Amino acid sequence: MSKKLVVQKYGGSSVKDSDRVKAVAKRIVSYKTHHQDVVAVVSARGDTTDELESLAFEITNNPPEREMDMLISTGEQISCALLAMAIKELGFDAISFTGGQVGIKTDRIHTKARIITIDARRIRKALTKNKIVIVAGFQGVTRDDEITTLGRGGSDLTAVALAKALNADVCEIYTDVDGIYTTDPRIVTEAKKIHTITFEEMLEMASLGAQVMQARSIEVAKRFNIPIHVRSSYSKEEGTMITKADEHMESIAVRAVTCNKSEAKVTICDVPDKPGVAARIFTEISKAGINVDMIVQNVSRMKTTDISFTVPKVSLNKTLATARHITKTIGGGNILQDDQIARVSIVGAGMRSHYGIAAKMFKALADQKINIEMISTSEISISCIIERKFSDMAVKTLHKTFNLERT
Ligand code: ADP
Ligand code: ASP
Ligand code: MG
Numbered sequence: 237m238s239k240k241l242v243v244q245k246y247g248g249s250s251v252k253d254s255d256r257v258k259a260v261a262k263r264i265v266s267y268k269t270h271h272q273d274v275v276a277v278v279s280a281r282g283d284t285t286d287e288l289e290s291l292a293f294e295i296t297n298n299p300p301e302r303e304m305d306m307l308i309s310t311g312e313q314i315s316c317a318l319l320a321m322a323i324k325e326l327g328f329d330a331i332s333f334t335g336g337q338v339g340i341k342t343d344r345i346h347t348k349a350r351i352i353t354i355d356a357r358r359i360r361k362a363l364t365k366n367k368i369v370i371v372a373g374f375q376g377v378t379r380d381d382e383i384t385t386l387g388r389g390g391s392d393l394t395a396v397a398l399a400k401a402l403n404a405d406v407c408e409i410y411t412d413v414d415g416i417y418t419t420d421p422r423i424v425t426e427a428k429k430i431h432t433i434t435f436e437e438m439l440e441m442a443s444l445g446a447q448v449m450q451a452r453s454i455e456v457a458k459r460f461n462i463p464i465h466v467r468s469s470y471s472k473e474e475g476t477m478i479t480k481a482d483e484h485m486e487s488i489a490v491r492a493v494t495c496n497k498s499e500a501k502v503t504i505c506d507v508p509d510k511p512g513v514a515a516r517i518f519t520e521i522s523k524a525g526i527n528v529d530m531i532v533q534n535v536s537r538m539k540t541t542d543i544s545f546t547v548p549k550v551s552l553n554k555t556l557a558t559a560r561h562i563t564k565t566i567g568g569g570n571i572l573q574d575d576q577i578a579r580v581s582i583v584g585a586g587m588r589s590h591y592g593i594a595a596k597m598f599k600a601l602a603d604q605k606i607n608i609e610m611i612s613t614s615e616i617s618i619s620c621i622i623e624r625k626f627s628d629m630a631v632k633t634l635h636k637t638f639n640l641e642r643t
Contacts, residue, residue: 239273240271240272240406241274241403241405242275242404242406242408243274243275243398243399243406243407243408244264244267244275244276244395244410245276245277245373245392245394245407245408245409246276246278246279247391247409247410248283248284248285250410250411250412250469250470251279251281251315251318252282253281253282254318256469257318257322258322258325259469260278260319260410260469261325261326262326264276264323265323265326268368273363273368274368274369275359275363275370276368276369277371277372277373277391277394277398278316278319278373279311279315279373280311280312280314281311281314284311284315285374288307289307292304292307301346301347304346305346305383305384305385306383308347308374309334309335309372309375309385311374312334312372312373312375313334315372316334316371319332319370320332320368323370329365329366330370331367331368331370333358333369333370333372334371334375335373335374335375335376335383335394336375336381336383337358338356338358338369338398339356340354341353341355341377342377342378342384342386343378343384344378344382345384346382346384347385348387349376349378349386351386354401356402359398359402371398373394374391374394375390387450387452389447390450390452392409392449393453393456395407395453396453396454396457397453397456400456400462406465408465408466409465409466410467410468410469411469412469413468414468414470414471414475415430415466415467415474416429416430416438416441416466416492417492418493418635418640418641418643419493419495419631419635419640420448420494420631423495423628423632424631426635427641428642430476430492431476431477432476432478433478434478434481435457435478435479436458436481436585437583437585438478439454439455440583440614440616440617441494441583444579444583444617445494445498445581446492446494448466449464454478457478458480463478463480464477464478465477465478487584488584488585488586489584489590490586490640491583491643492582493582493638494581494583495581495630497624497627499547499548499549499577499578500546500547500552500573500575501573501575501577501609501621502544502556502573503543504517504562504563504568504571505542505568505569506540506542506569507540507541507542507543507566507567508540508567509536509541513566516562516565517543517559517562518531520562521547524555525554526551527551528545529579530545530546530610531543531545532544532545532610549575552573556571559571576624576625577622577624578622578623578624578627580601580620580622580627580630580631581617581619581620582597582617582618583616583617584616587615594618597618598620600637601620601622601630601633603633604630604633606629606630606633607622607623608620608621609623
């Protein structure tokens with residue numbers, strides 16, 4: 237019988253100090269003693285990536301993205317070397333590699349690169365020699381060997397992509413919570429663990445702010461049908477399985493509440509209300525590499541209209557500069573900004589077949605006197621932009637309104 241191969245990913249909190257690194261090493265070794273091959277992807281320790289980012293901003297307000305990748309990719313290199321040492325201390329053979337060394341090739345979009353190919357020969361060779369392989373998450377190289385990173389939370393993507401490339405039997409994501417919850421358990425203590433969730437719902441949750449899994453990693457898992465087991469690195473308990481929909485799975489109307497506090501709102505006032513204007517604005521913004529999220533255009537008065545949209549807070553300055561430039565050519569009035577917003581969302585595949593969910597959500601927010609500034613919907617989610625100071629209250633209220641503490 238051939239040996240099972242497990243790909244595991246340990247997040248930053250799971251390797252935050254030397255004791256945690258040693259504990260992770262013990263867990264990995266226990267798989268090896270049960271005759272399984274292990275490839276472990278590790279994130280940077282604790283808040284290292286945030287700290288490295290801050291270092292850049294101590295030098296400049298506009299760090300060149302290539303140099304940013306050189307800088308922030310180092311966090312993962314530290315933890316993978318330490319983990320390999322800890323495993324060797326336990327008497328097992330281990331070897332650490334960077335993303336580039338294990339053939340993870342990406343495009344050239346620094347700080348949010350996409351994986352193009354993985355040539356897993358080097359990992360396979362090390363596994364044949366009975367080594368435990370440790371890979372630095374979150375990074376790859378371009379065809380010209382330039383170091384790139386895969387967007388925040390990108391070690392999840394490294395793990396899923398390696399599970400696909402190596403045709404692994406299992407892909408486990410180890411973190412500081414014991415699974416996916418009905419909402420962030422740090423905000424709502426009554427949040428309940430979900431035992432099984434579909435790729436589709438998890439992707440929606442991750443895109444709408446549930447930071448526990450990186451959205452792009454779920455996209456890849458969904459495309460290649462790679463089930464993921466999200467579980468705690470602090471216990472042996474089973475966590476949450478993320479899998480494809482099973483006909484026996486019940487479609488719950490609202491399965492989770494999420495919150496995203498990393499966006500800002502921009503309004504371009506009094507733009508001419510005529511064909512082609514929205515196209516001009518959003519073409520220029522996308523050319524600047526800015527991801528626009530929610531867009532609302534107001535009813536036209538006097539042949540002009542206001543257009544509001546949200547962007548990642550980190551792109552706010554670039555967006556304002558681009559917007560000012562555009563209004564010079566197309567016309568337009570003031571440009572307003574608000575970086576004190578939050579997006580609260582409810583997610584559930586069962587929304588497709590239930591009525592009245594939106595009304596119930598709006599009423600619950602209204603009862604708390606929370607004003608809704610923008611609304612957007614998808615087939616399986618409803619989101620509202622509200623003032624950030626009300627976001628925790630909104631999440632708690634919605635969690636209760638949809639009885640999630642009882643699921
Ligand atoms: P890691 O360092 O392991 O990558 P992250 O900090 O990226 O961990 O993600 C884990 C955190 O995600 C948890 O500590 C939790 O507070 C947060 N989180 C947000 N939404 C959820 C959710 N719905 N279920 C579980 N955890 C969530
Ligand atoms: N260290 C990176 C981050 O903090 C990647 C990861 O943890 O997945 O975003
Ligand atoms: Mg993470």
